Amino acid sequence: MRVRIDREKCIGSANCIASAPTVYRLDEAERAVLLDPESVDEETLLLSAESCPTEAIILEDEDGNRVYPG
Numbered sequence: 271m272r273v274r275i276d277r278e279k280c281i282g283s284a285n286c287i288a289s290a291p292t293v294y295r296l297d298e299a300e301r302a303v304l305l306d307p308e309s310v311d312e313e314t315l316l317l318s319a320e321s322c323p324t325e326a327i328i329l330e331d332e333d334g335n336r337v338y339p340g
Contacts (some may be wrong), residue, residue, distance in 0.1 A: 271315055271337065272330040273307040279326035286327060289318035302326065 273293070282300035286293070292309040294302045307315060319327040319338045329337040 271307070271312050272332070272334075273304060273315060273319075274328040274330070275302050275304060276326045276328060277301050279324040280322075281324055281326075283323055285321035285323065286318045289321045290314050293318060 275294075280301045282296055282302070284296060284302075286302055287295060290310050293305055293307050293315070295305055297303045310318075315329060316338060319325075319329050325339045328339070331337055
């Protein structure tokens, strides 16, 4: 699964980090950046995306189809 972050939507709530600390971190602008999306399973990636209050985390399957948000 491919993970993208819409940095314009990110508000730095860090919910994603609480859900998947090996996948995300906040940068100096207090916006989420990716670390290692392959360090967790797809269920954890989905939970981390769903925890984002602004839907800034976008999940796509291997064919580029959007999995989340719908």
